[in-house]
Amino acid sequence: MELLKDKKPISHLFVITGLLLLFSTLIFGTIGAFQYVFPGLYRESFSFEKIRPLHVSSAVFWILITACGSVLHYLIKKRNGLWSNKLAQWQWFLFTIAVVVILITYVLGIFGGREYWEFHPYLAIPIIIAWILFLINVIKTIKDFRKQPVYIWMWLTGTVFFLFTYLESYLWLIPYFRSNIVHDMTIQWKSYGSMVGCWNMLIYGCSIYLMDKISGSEKYSYSGISFALYFLGLFNLMFNWGHHIYTLPAPKYIQYVSYGVSMTELLLLGRIIYYWKSSVNTARKLYHILSYRFLLAADLWIFLTLLLAIAMSIPAINIYTHGTHITVAHTMGATIGINTFLLLAFVCNIFKIHKPKTEKRITAGLYITLVALPIFWISLIIAGVLKSNWQMHLSNEVPFSAMMQSIHPFFVVFLISGIILTIGFFVIIGNLLAAYFMKTQEN
Numbered sequence: 001m002e003l004l005k006d007k008k009p010i011s012h013l014f015v016i017t018g019l020l021l022l023f024s025t026l027i028f029g030t031i032g033a034f035q036y037v038f039p040g041l042y043r044e045s046f047s048f049e050k051i052r053p054l055h056v057s058s059a060v061f062w063i064l065i066t067a068c069g070s071v072l073h074y075l076i077k078k079r080n081g082l083w084s085n086k087l088a089q090w091q092w093f094l095f096t097i098a099v100v101v102i103l104i105t106y107v108l109g110i111f112g113g114r115e116y117w118e119f120h121p122y123l124a125i126p127i128i129i130a131w132i133l134f135l136i137n138v139i140k141t142i143k144d145f146r147k148q149p150v151y152i153w154m155w156l157t158g159t160v161f162f163l164f165t166y167l168e169s170y171l172w173l174i175p176y177f178r179s180n181i182v183h184d185m186t187i188q189w190k191s192y193g194s195m196v197g198c199w200n201m202l203i204y205g206c207s208i209y210l211m212d213k214i215s216g217s218e219k220y221s222y223s224g225i226s227f228a229l230y231f232l233g234l235f236n237l238m239f240n241w242g243h244h245i246y247t248l249p250a251p252k253y254i255q256y257v258s259y260g261v262s263m264t265e266l267l268l269l270g271r272i273i274y275y276w277k278s279s280v281n282t283a284r285k286l287y288h289i290l291s292y293r294f295l296l297a298a299d300l301w302i303f304l305t306l307l308l309a310i311a312m313s314i315p316a317i318n319i320y321t322h323g324t325h326i327t328v329a330h331t332m333g334a335t336i337g338i339n340t341f342l343l344l345a346f347v348c349n350i351f352k353i354h355k356p357k358t359e360k361r362i363t364a365g366l367y368i369t370l371v372a373l374p375i376f377w378i379s380l381i382i383a384g385v386l387k388s389n390w391q392m393h394l395s396n397e398v399p400f401s402a403m404m405q406s407i408h409p410f411f412v413v414f415l416i417s418g419i420i421l422t423i424g425f426f427v428i429i430g431n432l433l434a435a436y437f438m439k440t441q442e443n
């Protein structure tokens with residue numbers, strides 16, 4: 001742990017690791033998009049079966065590690081330090097080792113897990129231990145639970161429930177749970193839905209902390225609407241799984257309630273950012289311009305994601321979207337447009353980026369992503385609509401190969417816009433890291 005013994009806050013290490021994972025997310029995503037356009041590309045060495053988990057796990061860990069780093073950073077600010085830096089160092093160390101080994105095992109073709117967590121279940125052990133350390137540190141650092149702002153409750157709830165749902169996602173290892181397919185799938189999707197709800201709690205909490213910091217008031221962290229968002233988020237992480245199991249024989253009201261709650265949660269967050277924007281004075285906005293812009297970009301994507309989610313929640317449409325690129329568009333739209341933009345808002349704030357030249361370049365990167373992302377997203381939606389139409393109505397008359405031929409042009413658009421999106425994010429990541437390391441050398 002010698003590496004960690006310098007004066008930099010431990011949260012910086014989490015954020016740098018997160019940015020490197022975002023980089024690998026983009027590299028593997030781009031290779032995956034090439035494989036959409038040229039099926040069978042690198043089949044021998046880097047087949048799509050390897051590239052997909054490499055991409056998706058990098059994305060999930062980019063979100064998780066950077067969310068943890070941001071929570072730790074803001075806890076340090078709020079509480080003048082952590083209960084234990086050592087614990088946070090061990091957390092980072094266990095996380096990083098686990099992620100590196102996971103990516104290596106994918107490259108070697110060693111799997112053993114399930115969708116989204118395809119790695120061997122043994123590798124879940126360091127992640128669970130790291131999370132327990134995080135949980136202890138968060139609880140001990142907060143110490144006093146009276147009259148806390150909403151973000152403290154969000155961090156606490158997200159941390160506690162993540163551990164619970166992550167353990168739950170491994171219940172399939174016990175024969176009793178995997179012996180009944182409907183129970184097994186319900187538990188699996190319930191845990192995945194809840195896990196997303198948990199990391200959203202961490203991220204929304206950081207967003208509210210940051211919005212208060214930028215506006216220079218504590219208006220939002222004690223406001224009724226933020227607490228409404230908190231309780232809705234809590235309900236959501238317990239029950240949003242309903243909308244993941246449309247195809248399973250479960251009561252319909254569970255699905256409608258859970259979809260309704262997920263959308264209301266997004267609507268509230270979107271509304272908070274929308275109204276917060278007009279409460280920030282020009283001087284404060286200019287001082288935090290990068291974080292401000294990323295927050296607004298996330299706000300735009302909250303509304304676009306909502307539009308797609310509303311459409312997908314209509315049962316007659318939902319049947320069409322299952323197993324198509326529409327679901328991928330929904331997942332990537334939310335993880336890029338909402339999670340990634342919010343996390344980048346925190347990173348700009350944590351790294352204290354204020355040099356005009358760097359600000360200009362990062363803003364240029366953001367604008368590139370803002371142009372490319374809607375094209376990327378819409379191309380997936382169109383490909384999904386065409387595929388689902390074939391699945392539901394044309395599969396008896398039109399061969400699969402002819403259907404794939406008809407959606408090929410949209411895969412080409414997906415690839416080109418994906419490359420531009422990647423370039424935009426590279427500009428952002430490169431400038432963030434360069435500015436950070438230059439500052440470190442100057443100090």
Ligand code: HEM
Pocket residue numbers: 022025026028029030031032033036052055056059327328329331332335336340415417418419421422
């Ligand atoms: C911040 C950047 C990104 C994040 C967080 C992200 C996240 C994700 C997630 C969570 C999935 C799983 C979707 C699902 O199973 O429903 C996914 C799939 C995928 N992503 Fe990304 N992605 C990012 C950028 C990209 C880029 C730039 C490209 C292409 C240039 C790309 C290409 C793909 C491909 C090909 C898949 C597989 C879809 C399939 O299984 O058919 N991603 N991504």
